[in-house]
Amino acid sequence: MDWRKFAEQIGAMAHDLLEQSSVEATMERISGSATDLVVGCDAAGILVLSGTRSVSLAPSEGLVAELDRLQRELGQGPCFDAARRSTGERVFRIADFSEAEPRWPAFVPEARKRGVGSMMGFLLYTEDEDFGALNFYSRRPGAFTEESERAGVLLASHAAVALSAARTHAQMEQALATRHQIGQAMGLLMARHNVPENEAFNRLRRFSQENNMKLREVARLVCEQGALPRL
Template sequence: MDWRTFAERMAGLSRDLLAQETVNGTLQRITDAAVELVEGCDAAGILLLRDKGIQSLAPTEQLVVDSDRLQGRLGEGPCFDAARTSTGERMFRIFDFTDEAVRWPAYVPEARELGLGSMMGILLYTEDEDLGALNFYSRRPGVFTEASETAGWLLASHAAVAFSSARTHAQLQQAIGTRHTIGEAMGILMGRHRVSEERAFEVLRRYSQDHNIKLRDVARLVCEKGGLP
């Protein structure tokens, strides 16, 4: 694919990403685009590191999930390192799985057994936050060139902004929904027990603390049952 065509398709992708209604939809469009736009890419996914382990998002194939789990179990690998930003590097690549075993000596041999030939991991980040790594996989060795890296960087830049925006929008929508549910629950308690707004909120808060249930879930219970048990 020539760069003019690539640029046109990236412009179309930007519009597609804005049109997605959910975070999952945004992420799936990103990984699908990785396979479509980056030459040599057979599969793609997004790897997040969490306190309790790793999380694979929007994998285009089971191969992605298997590789992520392998890296998480071993604690090493190019995508794992790209997501673990304490290393200071934002891009990792294994050019040929049949030729490289020094940097990730535990991961590479087992990854070959999964059928991997080469791969790249690029950090997804904005000015304010790091979001994980966008990962590109090929079953063939030596397919990811400098041109592939450039295309991957451009896609990752668009992806990071879209991912961050989609997540912020989802959090805002959740906050609005939670506030509405809590307000409705307070109104039910105020009407049923003839208490003040402050007292109704205190009842919800105390029930939440005593039963170790999130406040929004307590409010939802009140709305569904017409009161607290």
């Protein structure tokens, strides 16, 4: 493997990831980069575990989502283990799906029926209670080498940073949008009821608490209706 070329490619990818406009676009670019940069990779995707839920994100093809669903139904698989960090390992690799695999005895034969020859899974990030894994698949047994694994580790590391940055940016944008909408709602109440700013905010807050609604939802309804809603 030409590591000089790989370094140039992953450097360009890292810059490109930070230029994406949304978390979804960032994840799709990560999956696309996996098939471009990791030798032997035919398909890739991200699996996220949040509490008892599992979600397939940005699968490069339908097979990836199908394999995530299969692992969810069976309650076992390398992607789940990578995401859960259940063994303390950061990387999981199945070199040949035609051979018995004691770690995941139910998953491997079912995946082989679907045309999977080999795969790797990498712990991607941890944020709050969410665990994630970046997963690579090949239709050919023995497709992933030690070099493939090293390349996967580097890609997963860059992907984790980019994904965290994208989430932080999205949260900041949402916070600013919420603040703006609350300000609009306060302005409407001030004009309608001829009350000062602090009283307008207190009315929004009391309505939120009394009706068990998020403040931003109350503000949205006020902006739509011009007054506090009648529930």
